[in-house]
Amino acid sequence: MQANASGRIQIVDVIGQVPAGLKERPFPPDTWLVDDLVKEFLSESRDGLDRMDLCLTALEERPADKDLLGEIFRAVHTMKGAAGFLAYPRLEKLAHSGETLLAGLREHTLAANPAMIDSLFRLMDRLREVIDLIERFGREGNRADDDDTAMIAALEGLHALAEDPAAADLLESMAQAGVEIASPIEDGSRLTSESDAVAVREADASVVLHRSRTETEGGRDAETTVRVDVQVLDRMVHLVGELVLIRNQLLKKRAGDGAASQAAERLDSLTQELRQTVMQARMLPLAQLFQRFPRMVRDLAKVCSKSVRIEFAGQETALDRSLIEAIKDPLTHTLRNAVDHGIERECERFTVGKPQQGVICLSARQQSGWVIIEVRDDGAGIAKERLIARAIECGGVSVEQAAAMTDREVMDLVFEAGLSTAARVTHISGRGVGMDVVRSQVERVGGSVEVESQNGIGTLVRLRVPLTLAIVPAWIVRAGDHKFCIPQLALAELACVLHSEAEQLCGRLHEAEVYRLRDELLPMVSLDNLLGLKKQRGPLGFYVAVVDVDEVRFALVVDDVIAAEEIVVKPISSVVRQLGVYSGATVLGDGDVAMVLDMAAIANRAGMRNEDRRTRVEVKNAVARPPMMLLAEIEAPGGPNQRVAFGIESIERIETINAGSLETIGGRLMMPYRGQVLYVQDAAGLSRGASSDQELTLLICLDADESRCGVLVSRVLEVSSAFSAQPKEADGGAEIALLKDRLTLMWGSDHGRIPAVAARRNVA
Amino acid sequence: MTNSLDVVQQVRGRPQGDNQGSAKGGNRMVCLIELDGQSFALRTSAVREVIGNAVLVTVPLAPGFLAGIVNLRGLMLTTVSLRSVLGLPPAEGKNCVVVLRADAAGGESFGLLVDQVVGVLTLDDCALEKVPSTVSARVQDVFHGMYVHETGALVVLNVEHLRADWLAASVQSSKD
Numbered sequence: 028m029q030a031n032a033s034g035r036i037q038i039v040d041v042i043g044q045v046p047a048g049l050k051e052r053p054f055p056p057d058t059w060l061v062d063d064l065v066k067e068f069l070s071e072s073r074d075g076l077d078r079m080d081l082c083l084t085a086l087e088e089r090p091a092d093k094d095l096l097g098e099i100f101r102a103v104h105t106m107k108g109a110a111g112f113l114a115y116p117r118l119e120k121l122a123h124s125g126e127t128l129l130a131g132l133r134e135h136t137l138a139a140n141p142a143m144i145d146s147l148f149r150l151m152d153r154l155r156e157v158i159d160l161i162e163r164f165g166r167e168g169n170r171a172d173d174d175d176t177a178m179i180a181a182l183e184g185l186h187a188l189a190e191d192p193a194a195a196d197l198l199e200s201m202a203q204a205g206v207e208i209a210s211p212i213e214d215g216s217r218l219t220s221e222s223d224a225v226a227v228r229e230a231d232a233s234v235v236l237h238r239s240r241t242e243t244e245g246g247r248d249a250e251t252t253v254r255v256d257v258q259v260l261d262r263m264v265h266l267v268g269e270l271v272l273i274r275n276q277l278l279k280k281r282a283g284d285g286a287a288s289q290a291a292e293r294l295d296s297l298t299q300e301l302r303q304t305v306m307q308a309r310m311l312p313l314a315q316l317f318q319r320f321p322r323m324v325r326d327l328a329k330v331c332s333k334s335v336r337i338e339f340a341g342q343e344t345a346l347d348r349s350l351i352e353a354i355k356d357p358l359t360h361t362l363r364n365a366v367d368h369g370i371e372r373e374c375e376r377f378t379v380g381k382p383q384q385g386v387i388c389l390s391a392r393q394q395s396g397w398v399i400i401e402v403r404d405d406g407a408g409i410a411k412e413r414l415i416a417r418a419i420e421c422g423g424v425s426v427e428q429a430a431a432m433t434d435r436e437v438m439d440l441v442f443e444a445g446l447s448t449a450a451r452v453t454h455i456s457g458r459g460v461g462m463d464v465v466r467s468q469v470e471r472v473g474g475s476v477e478v479e480s481q482n483g484i485g486t487l488v489r490l491r492v493p494l495t496l497a498i499v500p501a502w503i504v505r506a507g508d509h510k511f512c513i514p515q516l517a518l519a520e521l522a523c524v525l526h527s528e529a530e531q532l533c534g535r536l537h538e539a540e541v542y543r544l545r546d547e548l549l550p551m552v553s554l555d556n557l558l559g560l561k562k563q564r565g566p567l568g569f570y571v572a573v574v575d576v577d578e579v580r581f582a583l584v585v586d587d588v589i590a591a592e593e594i595v596v597k598p599i600s601s602v603v604r605q606l607g608v609y610s611g612a613t614v615l616g617d618g619d620v621a622m623v624l625d626m627a628a629i630a631n632r633a634g635m636r637n638e639d640r641r642t643r644v645e646v647k648n649a650v651a652r653p654p655m656m657l658l659a660e661i662e663a664p665g666g667p668n669q670r671v672a673f674g675i676e677s678i679e680r681i682e683t684i685n686a687g688s689l690e691t692i693g694g695r696l697m698m699p700y701r702g703q704v705l706y707v708q709d710a711a712g713l714s715r716g717a718s719s720d721q722e723l724t725l726l727i728c729l730d731a732d733e734s735r736c737g738v739l740v741s742r743v744l745e746v747s748s749a750f751s752a753q754p755k756e757a758d759g760g761a762e763i764a765l766l767k768d769r770l771t772l773m774w775g776s777d778h779g780r781i782p783a784v785a786a787r788r789n790v791a
Numbered sequence: 792m793t794n795s796l797d798v799v800q801q802v803r804g805r806p807q808g809d810n811q812g813s814a815k816g817g818n819r820m821v822c823l824i825e826l827d828g829q830s831f832a833l834r835t836s837a838v839r840e841v842i843g844n845a846v847l848v849t850v851p852l853a854p855g856f857l858a859g860i861v862n863l864r865g866l867m868l869t870t871v872s873l874r875s876v877l878g879l880p881p882a883e884g885k886n887c888v889v890v891l892r893a894d895a896a897g898g899e900s901f902g903l904l905v906d907q908v909v910g911v912l913t914l915d916d917c918a919l920e921k922v923p924s925t926v927s928a929r930v931q932d933v934f935h936g937m938y939v940h941e942t943g944a945l946v947v948l949n950v951e952h953l954r955a956d957w958l959a960a961s962v963q964s965s966k967d
Contacts, residue, residue, distance in 0.1 A: 264865060509851060558851035599860070600869035600899050602955040606852050612860055612867040620848040620862045 067254060068109050069162050075102040076151055076158075080322035083147055087325070090139045099147075100129040106154070117167040118157050121175055124182040125150045131186050143185050146178075148322075153178060257348065260309050267302045274298045289699070292688070296701040306595055310345035313391045313400070316355060317342050320362060324387065327366040334383055335370050337362075340390035346398050350492055354400065357465040357476070361402045361488045362387065364462075369406030369486050379483065381405065394516055394576075397474075397610075397627075400490040409480040411437050438478045442466045493596070493610055501594045501623070502746075503615060504570065504585040507560030510621040512594050512613055513583075517626040519575045520544070520655075521588060521746040525568035532571075542571055542582035549573065552633040553584040554624075558608070562586065570745070576626040579635045583626075588745075591681055596623050607632055658747055658766065659726065659740040663711035670771040671740065672764065673728065677774070679735065680727040681743060687719030698737065700727070707737040714739060728774070738774070819916045821947060823909040824889065827879050830909065830945055832938075837891050837950040839900065841908050845870075845888040856958050858904040861888055869955050870902035876933055876953065882906050891950055898954050914938055919947065932961065 079102050082095045089095065107122035125147060132139055139147075153175065157167050277291050317339050328335040370376075370385030377383060388403045415429045418440050424432075441462045465488075466476045474492040501512040502521060522544075524532055532543050533551060540551040551571070555562045563586050572583040596611035599622075603609060610625035655675040662668035689698050689707060696707040696714065705727070709715075713723060726738045747767070762773035821832035822841075847859035847870060858872035870888055874881060887907045893900040919936040926934065935949035951957065 267865070507851075509849075560851055597865070597867045599867050600901070600955055602857065602959045603850055603853060603860070603869060605959075606850075608852055609850070612848075614862055614865065618862075620846075620860055620867070622848075622850060622860075 065113060065161070068113055069158055070254070071109070072106050072154070072158050075106055076155055077319050078102055079151055080148075081318050083144055083151070084321040084325050086139055087141070087144055090144075093133065096129060096133045096139070100126065100133055103129060115157075115161065115167050117175065118154065118161075120179060121150060121154055121157070124179040124186075125154075128182050128186045146181055146185060148326075150178065150182065255308070257309075260305070263305045264309065267298070267305050270298050270301070292699070293702065300701075302595070307345075309347055311348045311351055312343050312345050313351065313398075314339075314342035316351050316358070317389060317391075320359075320389065323359065324362060324366055327363060328370075331367055332372065333366065333370055333385060334373055335366055335385045335387060338386060338388045340388065341392045344391040344393055344398060346492065350398075354469065354474075354490060354492055357468045357490065358389075358400065358402070360462075360465050361490075362389070365402055365404040365406065365486065365488075369404035369408075371407050375407075398492045400492065402488045402490075403485060405485045408482045408484055408486050409438070409441065409478070410482050411480075414438075414440050438480060441478050442476070500591065501613075502572070502591050503589040503621060504554075504572065505563075505587040505589055506554040506558065506585050507563055509558075509560060510589065510615065510619060511554070511585075512592075512621050512623045513572055513574070513626070514623065515591070517574050517576045518572055518746070519580065520573040522571045522573070523568055523588075523745045524571055526564075527568075529568065542573075542584075544573060544582065547580075549580055549582045550633070550635060551582040551584060552629070555584075555586065557629065557633060574626050574630070576630055579630045581630060581633070581635060583629070588743075594621075594623065656747055656766070657726075658744040658771065659724075659738075660742050660744055661711045661713070661739075662741040664713070664716070666711065668741070669711075670744070670766065670769050671738075671774050672766055672771045673726065673738075673774045675746060677728050677730075678726055679729050682725045682727060682737075683722050684725050685719060686714050686717035686721045686723050689714050689723075700735070700737070703735070705735055705737050707739060709739040711739075711741075713741060817916050818913045819919070821912050821914055822889070823912055823945075824873075824887075824905040825907050825909050826873055826877070826905050827882070831873075831905075832912070832914075832945055832947045833889065833891075833903075833950060834947065835911060839890040839892045842888045842890065842902075844885060845902070845904075847886070847888075847904070854959060854962060856962075857955060858902075861902050863890060863902070866900070868900065868902045870904050871953055871955055871958065872904045873948075873953070874904070874906075876958065877930060891953075894951065898951070898956070901954060903953060920944075922946065929965075 079099050082099045082102075086092060086095045086099070103122050103126045107119055107126055110116075110118035110122060128143065128147070132143070160167055274291075274294055278295060321337055324335055324337045365387050366385075370387070371379075371381075373383045376385065386405050389400070390403070391398060391400045393399075411434070414437055415424075415432070418424045419426055419429055424440075442465075462476075462478070469476050469490055469492065474490060476491070477489045478486065479489070480486040500515040502515060502518065504511050504513055534541050534543065536548075540553070541548045542551040543549075553562075554560070565587050570585050570588045572585060574581055574583050592615060594613040594615070596613055599609060599612050607628045608625060609622045610628075611623045613621055613623055615621050656672040657675050657678050659671050659673065660668055661671060684698070689696055691697075696709050698705050698707055707714075707725065717723065724740050724742060726740060726743075728736055728738055730736060764771050764773055820835040822835045822838050824831050824833060842861065842863070845861045847861055849859040850857060853859075856871055856875045858870045858875070861868040861870050868888075868890065872881070885907065887905050888902040889905060889908060890902050891900065918938050920939060922931065922934040922937055924931075933949050933952045935947045937944040937946045952961075
């Protein structure tokens with residue numbers, strides 16, 4: 028290596044010597060194919076088993092449901108076929124015995140009895156074990172305890188039983204299917220090779236029948252989904268990121284050349300869509316995780332001899348797949364606790380007048396940059412006195428400390444290692460090594476856990492997981508010379524405060540600043556002060572973001588609001604996360620990096636206290652929120668200005684366009700947008716007489732029928748839900764409402780057009 | 792620049808660091824960086840790539856050693872300022888970010904802000920000497936060892952101790 032040559036090139040050279048990709052591949056190319064096939068088989072089989080578990084649990088309640096039987100049957104059959112193809116005889120045999128039983132049930136429309144379901148569950152477990160063996164050792168295992176004959180015999184015994192009472196049906200159905208009929212099997216435990224062959228043929232016939240049925244019913248989702256390696260997805264995310272940067276550079280240089288400019292615009296919108304699509308590809312619905320729980324809860328409930336039902340809500344909430352993996356264990360643990368300790372036995376429930384079946388509700392939702400997962404049970408709850416007594420007994424807290432504790436602090440004791448209030452220790456839980464592990468696991472991915480409990484009524488465990496990589500709508504704001512993102516879900520309102528109004532709206536209570544929002548006084552925090560930045564207020568005024576988070580409502584002052592954008596929250600290093608201000612970072616549309624603010628952490632940092640939270644709960648629940656409106660101003664050149672309010676759900680994007688990209692054809696203003704023609708409304712003639720490179724603000728609105736149209740406005744003022752009067756119908760179908768003491772035109776999706784008449788200023 | 796090249800010449804000129812390498816110790820490739828006119832070395836196996844004139848986004852409230860965040864093809868790369876770690880005033884003008892690999896122990900990939908990267912050198916492992924204990928304690932940790940040459944010493948930096956979490960922990964412990 029020559030030292031006097033250019034340094035940069037040499038370093039590249041050094042890196043070039045390490046073949047980046049090759050080193051990580053354990054197999055030479057020709058074995059990849061087989062390896063990939065096995066890998067795919069294993070993951071597909073796991074999915075299949077999960078699905079079967081779910082169906083079997085459902086089958087327990089509806090034993091005669093043909094669709095369920097069909098689904099399980101199909102999954103087992105697929106597995107059998109693939110196992111045969113890849114030469115896993117043990118799996119094939121096991122799957123086959125299950126398939127035979129299921130086929131029997133299906134053909135005779137026979138109800139599955141509990142013994143059958145139990146043995147099918149056992150079969151699923153055995154299949155899972157074998158699959159684990161294959162994954163770990165590459166073989167199915169042939170040790171003494173890996174003998175399956177007993178299980179297969181049991182299944183076949185059940186099959187024979189199932190056949191007997193419906194022998195006539197069987198003959199008929201087999202005749203229809205064109206299957207050769209051999210003598211019915213008398214003794215299920217001893218099978219001859221001949222009857223075995225019949226069983227196989229019978230099963231095959233049913234599969235063919237079944238196939239034709241599914242095809243006519245319309246394709247199942249198997250044909251519309253593809254398995255993709257996660258590493259490929261990760262790579263795609265990175266590549267799209269690079270594409271965005273190149274696009275940004277191109278957009279900055281496009282000025283002048285019309286054709287190049289149009290191509291750049293097109294590239295811009297395509298990149299945007301590509302980015303979103305790729306990000307979505309990484310997200311999985313939580314249903315994927317939740318679907319394994321019914322089986323688990325069922326088994327646990329049986330062991331504890333309790334009756335428990337699990338309910339789901341918000342299963343469609345999407346989360347990055349790595350996070351789904353991370354919360355799997357904590358959530359499993361929490362559910363175990365709920366079944367074992369939360370829900371009481373039937374007799375106990377009966378004496379306190381609760382329905383005999385306990386209910387565990389697992390719900391998920393997105394809230395301000397977080398996914399909240401709640402496990403709520405209607406069981407006995409946690410007795411605070413017992414918790415305190417245990418903590419004192421263990422020496423964790425002193426008697427005086429205990430007396431001074433708030434309810435929340437008492438509940439936090441649950442997370443102390445080694446503390447369990449369970450009266451009895453079972454093999455499922457109760458050893459006191461539960462909740463502390465749950466907490467540490469959730470905190471490792473930057474989340475948090477809370478427990479709320481009411482003695483005798485139930486317990487609620489709330490997991491908060493960050494939305495790393497998830498796409499969230501956010502508002503880009505400026506404080507000092509920094510840009511930040513506020514997740515829109517945390518925002519209640521975004522208001523512009525003019526310098527002239529500031530005195531009226533903002534006040535002081537001793538040290539604390541407060542903001543007057545209609546008839547409510549909110550604690551006010553300035554982002555500049557909080558972050559130690561230099562204030563740079565705009566010439567007209569500043570903005571106040573009213574934030575609702577963790578049942579606290581406060582006003583956050585920012586210098587300016589730049590735009591609304593869908594952002595991708597990217598993980599940041601733990602050192603930055605521990606500052607307790609940011610939940611991540613994001614790359615904005617223009618390529619800039621902006622930090623994403625963690626509103627809950629900011630509320631804590633600014634000293635919002637628990638008491639604020641408690642009182643807010645009732646207020647928030649009592650008042651239904653009025654619809655959110657985006658308020659814009661249209662200022663006719665030299666004329667009056669009017670305010671227009673848009674329903675927030677009808678606004679797709681806020682774009683800044685050059686006046687030159689607008690064209691008038693046949694008297695209508697339009698422009699190309701995302702490969703389509705976009706009709707543009709310009710009530711006040713903002714585009715008339717504008718030079719071609721003048722920037723205009725265009726709201727991309729969605730009509731009721733999902734078609735897009737553009738509305739030119741002079742500026743976007745704020746997002747607010749502040750109605751002081753019900754909208755009134757005025758001439759020409761337009762609705763006028765009183766918003767912030769100003770008459771405001773409501774942009775309705777049905778009539779769509781803004782009348783050229785300006786709403787008159789309210790001289791109040 | 793001339794200074795760094797001098798170092799290159801001098802270190803290479805030493806009898807132990809000859810081109811054939813030594814049988815017992817083996818050679819070590821280092822990436823030579825420059826900071827405030829001084830040269831430092833980083834082992835090349837830890838270096839993933841080098842970004843010239845990176846755009847750094849400063850993070851309000853972050854500890855002083857954090858220069859900011861660099862957008863490395865969509866990866867939010869936390870970047871440590873070597874100047875700040877060594878107690879030097881911030882540089883003006885051009886900069887250079889050395890991207891360091893994630894380590895096996897779970898440490899994330901991170902960036903190191905330096906003035907410029909000069910080149911790559913092959914050095915004899917046997918010639919690596921301990922840093923004298925008279926060097927101030929805060930710097931001691933980030934120095935792995937040094938190569939002595941005619942006019943001074945080339946310090947090899949300890950990459951593990953330049954990680955933001957390690958620095959944060961050491962700042963915390965010095966406060967306690």
